[in-house]
Each structure stands twice: as C-alpha cells, then as structure tokens.
Amino acid sequence: MTTPEALSPVSRTALSVALVRAYESSRPDPLFADPYAAAFAAAAGVPLPAAGPDSGLARALVAQGILRTRFYDDRLLAAGAGQVVLLAAGLDTRAHRLDWPAGTRVFELDLGPVLAFKERVLDALGAQPRATRTVLPADLLEPHWPARLVDAGFDPGRPSAWLAEGLLVYLTPGQAAALLTAVAALAAPGSRLLLEQGRDVSATPHDPALAHLTGLWRGGLGPGTRDWLDGNGWTTGLTSLERLAERHARPLPGPSAAGFVEAVRRPRGEGS
Template sequence: MWLEGLVDGVRRGSTDEWDIVSGVGITALAVASGRAIESTRPDPLIVDPYAAWFLAEAQPPVPMPDSADDPEVTGSPQGGWAAASRYIAVRSRAFDDYLQDAARSGIGQVVILASGLDTRAHRLDWPQGTTVFEIDQPAVLDFKLRVLRDRGARRACVHRPVPADLREDWAAALREAGFDRTRPTAWLAEGLLPYLPADAEERLFAEIHRLSAPGSRLAVEQVQEVEGAVAATARASRHADLRIGISQLVHADPRPPADHRLSAMGWQAESVSPVDTAARYGRDLTTDSSPGRHIRHAFAHLPAPGAQRL
C-alpha cells in the first residue's frame, strides 16, 4: 500500500474516472517511482526499465524521482522516497520470485489483480506459453500499454489485458479474455486489499477460490496493523513533501488475516513478514519510516481434494 493515496481529494469507494496525474492514478506513479529508484541502485533487487517511462510520459504535478541519486532520495535516507523504494523493492522482488517459481513449476496462467502500472508481463523472463492476464480499469491499461507500445517494449509471454472494474463482474471479463478455470492459476493481489472493505475482500477471495483449479497459487499483500501503516506512511510523506490522505482511502474494519481466510477455504497458506523477507535479500526494513513492519505477505496453494496437508 506504500504511497497509495497521494491526493487528498481521493476518497474510498470513489467512482471518478481514472487520471494518471490526479486521483488514484498518481498513486500508481508513486509506486513506479519506487521501482525506478531501485532499478538504478548498484545492487538492485529488481530492474524495471519501464517505470521511469511512465513518469516521463505523465509529468506528475508532485515531483517523483526516477533515480537513487536524486536529491529527493539522498536527502532523506531513512524516510520519504528512500524508504518507499526500499519497501517497494522488497515487495516487488518477493512477488516476482513467487510468480516465476509458479511458472517454472508448470503453472502457465497468471492473473494480476488491479495491476496498475505493473510491468511484470514485460520485464520478467516467462517460460514459453505462459499467459499473463492483467485486470484493471480501461483507462489504466490504455495509458500503460500506450507508453510501452510507443517506446518499443517487448514481452516474453502471451499478454492479455482485461479492462474491468473489480467492483463489477470481472470474472466474466476474465473468461472472455481466454481464462481457463480448469487450469491451475497463479494469482497476485499486490497493493489492493487495504482499499477494499471487509465484505468486498471476502467476495474477492470467494471468487478467486471459485475460479481456481487444484494446484493454483495465490500471493497477497495485507496490512496487519492499519493504524501503524497509516502513521508510517504519513511520517514518510512529510519527509517527501507529499499530499497523502491515506487514512481516507484505507479500510480499518476488522477482518481475518488472509492466510487464515484461505486456510478456512482449503488452501495451504502461510504469512511472511516483509522485514524477514528483506533480511533474506540482504536488506533492512527495521529502521525505515516504512509500513513494511505493519504488513504481511501471504502465500497459498490449493491442493487437490483429499490431498494430504503439509
């Protein structure tokens, strides 16, 4: 959820048209900025050569760095953009590893929910025949695909953008795009759940479960401590001189942890702290002004009926 909610005028449940330089659109640019910063570090966890393209094309009204050498990054090493990019790097790498491991295991169908300016379809090395579906609102996908196409980006997968709103019948749109519910799927919900009320989150998980064949996998980013994550985001935003109305965007209504919810539905699930993941990658999130300490990453696998639980 890092840096989502930059503009004070955005509110939960807004149905405003998506605009890349205002409203919820600018939050996707902030995440792209984090990936661009990480990509220029001497030892990057991820390399996203396309992230800076979105910033250049959009020309956001709030300054957003695209390099680790930018004064906005170097001037506040423990907060603001520096801390943001560190968490975004860990999150992105963890979910990159998850998706690539799923693809190498033989799962040839990937669905990225609320994909925003995600570029995994273009920047990851996919096994031949992998199909990547990206679900998001039409204007989001139109902007992203136009920038990538105009600048000659290539991809190593079958790429199926699915213009749909997750508040509507996105499953029908996914099927129309060629999704096959009889095949195992690798699902990704990154930077999504905090913006859903509890009942909408429950419906989302139910629909994913309904569409998942045995052998499917699911990765989820979930805020465990909403108040702590909001406070960390607010502190970092003051360093970066950003306008964040994050508390008006996220939902703090009680809900079970994602791994508990999935376990109750028959998935084998575990929850991992990004702090621990960062340590495995040789990074430290413990001192940052970052929400990473208040977030969990859940990873789940749907076994065949009657399979022995691990």
C-alpha cells in the first residue's frame, strides 16, 4: 500500500494543492467542485483548513491556485481535443469531475507512488471517470516517457491538449526546456499547451510555513517562458491572474504579475 510518506518531496506538494481544492469546494460559491480533494487529505492524515491562510504569500498562492484550477478547467474543455495529457498529474481528478465530450481520452502521467496513492483513494470512493482514462507511471525527467505514452495509445498525429499545472517551477531551465521539447515533438499542429508564465523565484518572499513548497522551486524557464515557446513552434497568449480575479469577482490579496499561458502548436515548418 502506498502511503504519503512514500511520496517524493515534490509529489507531496500535490497534497497541498488538494487542500486548496478542498477548501474552495467547501465554499458556498465555489469556482469549481472537486468532490475527491478532501478524501486525499483525509487519507494522508492532513486536517482540512478551517479558514483561509494568514500570511501574504500563502494567501497569494491559494488565490492563484483557485483561479488557476478554474482557468485550466475551462480551457481544457474549450480545446475540444480528443486527447488530453496531464503532465505530473498528481492528485488531479479532472478525468472524474469535468464534463468531457464523448470520446475524450485523458492520459495521466506522474511517478508511480503518487498515482498509486491516488488510485487507492479513488477506488475506495468508487469514483468513475467521465472520459476514457489511462494512468501511466512515468518519470518526466527520463527520456523514455514519450514512447511509453504512444505505446499507451496516444496518437501524435491527432491534435491534443496538454496541461503542465504547477510543474515547471520545480524544474531547472534545462529540464523545463527538455520537457517542452518532448511535448512539442508529440503535439500535432493545432494542439494546445496550458501552463503558468514563469516567475523569478529568487524574489520569492521567505515564509517558513511554506518552505516545503518554495524550497523546492527551481524556476523553470522563468519570465522567459512565453518567449521560449514562441521561438519553438508555438503561438502563445497570456491571461493575467488579475484579469481572472476580476472576471470571477475574487479580489486578490495584493497586486500580482502572475499569469497563465495558452500555447497553440503551429504547423510544422512554420516559424521556428
């Protein structure tokens, strides 16, 4: 039986994200409903928050996590792709909680222990996916995961939607570039990629209560994320966190430069 203690430090951050989703789902006016998030916390022995966070950084991260979830939910469904790939899926339950079009196939990739923990909780709840779901244990830092994804039924010749939610910040610039290069090789023209616009992690305020998260940050491609994608076969758009907060009438705890990138794969040979 896989326990939370068996998870890597980065994998354990998925529990923090689940807590945010559980907190939002308990509100009288949630932006989304995740009926499984609280069960992950309970299985891990983590108490559910009775109120929102206290520190400024924690409030900012929670607000971003909530708005990010809703944004990605909406954009994945709007993409209308028959193939959806959740990179470092963690405790993501979109395959179970979103109203996918008929015929959608969702691939969830992550390390084996975190997927085993998730399956144990979902099986105990009798959770049923709303799409054809393929769970694929894989280390995204290793070179063989693209071939394993294709072997599992992914078709690189068809448009797809990719989600790298909260992932790149835990990677070095080289690791992030290698991962996105592998995604680009699998993404047919018209495919979509969703991820955060990178930040300068060296400027992150110190908060001891959040060191288990921020201490793992490596920055990914940082503020140059969009530039890298635009130069490597994608056309990008940016939605700011502040715009999302205004759209959903959710005041932010302070000004924010955070934003979310939606990239569309250009036809082969068009630009870089």
